[in-house]
Amino acid sequence: MKKSLGARTIIYPTPVLIVGTYDSQERPNLMAVAWGGICCSTPPCVAISMRKATYTHGNIKLRKAFTVNILSENMVKEADYYGVVSGKSEDKFAKTNITPVKSDLVDAPYGKEFPFILECKLLKIVEIGSHTQFVGEILDIKAEESIIDSSGFPDIEKLKPFFFDPAKSEYLGTGKKLGKGFSIGKEI
Amino acid sequence: MKKSLGARTIIYPTPVLIVGTYDSQERPNLMAVAWGGICCSTPPCVAISMRKATYTHGNIKLRKAFTVNILSENMVKEADYYGVVSGKSEDKFAKTNITPVKSDLVDAPYGKEFPFILECKLLKIVEIGSHTQFVGEILDIKAEESIIDSSGFPDIEKLKPFFFDPAKSEYLGTGKKLGKGFSIGKEI
Numbered sequence: 001m002k003k004s005l006g007a008r009t010i011i012y013p014t015p016v017l018i019v020g021t022y023d024s025q026e027r028p029n030l031m032a033v034a035w036g037g038i039c040c041s042t043p044p045c046v047a048i049s050m051r052k053a054t055y056t057h058g059n060i061k062l063r064k065a066f067t068v069n070i071l072s073e074n075m076v077k078e079a080d081y082y083g084v085v086s087g088k089s090e091d092k093f094a095k096t097n098i099t100p101v102k103s104d105l106v107d108a109p110y111g112k113e114f115p116f117i118l119e120c121k122l123l124k125i126v127e128i129g130s131h132t133q134f135v136g137e138i139l140d141i142k143a144e145e146s147i148i149d150s151s152g153f154p155d156i157e158k159l160k161p162f163f164f165d166p167a168k169s170e171y172l173g174t175g176k177k178l179g180k181g182f183s184i185g186k187e188i
Numbered sequence: 189m190k191k192s193l194g195a196r197t198i199i200y201p202t203p204v205l206i207v208g209t210y211d212s213q214e215r216p217n218l219m220a221v222a223w224g225g226i227c228c229s230t231p232p233c234v235a236i237s238m239r240k241a242t243y244t245h246g247n248i249k250l251r252k253a254f255t256v257n258i259l260s261e262n263m264v265k266e267a268d269y270y271g272v273v274s275g276k277s278e279d280k281f282a283k284t285n286i287t288p289v290k291s292d293l294v295d296a297p298y299g300k301e302f303p304f305i306l307e308c309k310l311l312k313i314v315e316i317g318s319h320t321q322f323v324g325e326i327l328d329i330k331a332e333e334s335i336i337d338s339s340g341f342p343d344i345e346k347l348k349p350f351f352f353d354p355a356k357s358e359y360l361g362t363g364k365k366l367g368k369g370f371s372i373g374k375e376i
Binding site for chain 2: 001002003004005006007008009010011012013014015017034035036037038039040041042043044045046047049051068070073076077078079080081082083084085095096116117118123124126128129130131133135137138139140141142143144145148151152153154156159161162163164165166167168169170171172173174175176177178179180181182183184185186187188
């Protein structure tokens with residue numbers, strides 16, 4: 001039997017995307033965004049949505065660029081902090097001892113200590129309702145060498161990304177491997 | 189030290205969204221979509237992106253509706269199958285013994301045996317590049333009573349959702365709880 005939960009924004013998994021931007025004074029900022037994900041393969045694009053009132057919203061409109069930083073589970077407190085406090089009032093890089101590095105490709109900063117980074121050029125702005133969706137073209141991904149294995153790609157057991165449960169407001173880690181994509185379904 | 193991985197569509201976590209639609213003949217179809225996520229709070233909306241060549245693309249344009257089904261990890265093979273085979277050639281509901289149920293709110297089917305379902309009315313179509321993004325307004329969420337706990341919301345340890353690693357093409361389960369959102373960050 002199914003029960004109705006109403007018109008809500010619950011989906012599994014919900015990502016924890018740490019968005020890096022500069023303001024008009026060149027001050028770097030970080031913000032946790034839960035509404036987002038990849039939205040196109042060619043060109044490779046990521047979409048992030050946020051309210052107009054956020055500091056990051058103004059920064060992206062101004063700089064036409066942002067980074068998306070994926071953190072490891074040992075930084076879940078920092079990730080939560082980036083979503084709790086506004087960059088209008090606090091230097092979130094300094095407060096969490098993260099070193100801002102200016103991307104060599106786009107007008108946005110990433111965190112030197114963060115393991116996995118997308119550098120994005122603003123491609124499209126979509127007004128939906130309470131939220132503006134910014135579509136960014138991914139110009140490069142940069143990853144810490146320590147999380148890359150012999151395949152040349154991240155080992156998820158080293159990266160240890162985490163996600164969010166919006167129904168219970170809980171962060172959760174990565175679980176066990178369940179099977180290969182575009183492969184296990186062929187048994188059916 | 190950071191290594192450049194190039195302009196790619198890798199993000200963690202990548203969801204596995206099983207999209208339900210009807211075609212012009214009222215035949216129900218299911219498709220696995222990895223490019224998507226919540227994109228607005230008010231109205232509550234979810235965005236899913238797919239290539240024009242997919243059967244689901246035509247169905248959504250025609251019916252202006254879709255469902256998003258979240259599966260449990262015991263159905264990871266079925267989820268992979270929905271992404272491997274086209275609904276043009278196969279009845280994916282029948283092949284996986286899933287019973288199509290017509291939503292009472294939108295012109296789209298969901299799977300009776302699926303634990304968590306979003307019923308969506310098409311709100312916006314955004315052409316990005318290789319992919320079209322469909323923004324759907326979530327009119328209701330329906331969840332199996334067996335996965336709902338005393339809070340009235342899903343217990344993630346009962347739902348057991350999974351996600352995708354696009355770099356390694358691997359499905360992964362839900363890991364351990366790491367902390368409460370809008371809470372643990374306040375320690376900083």
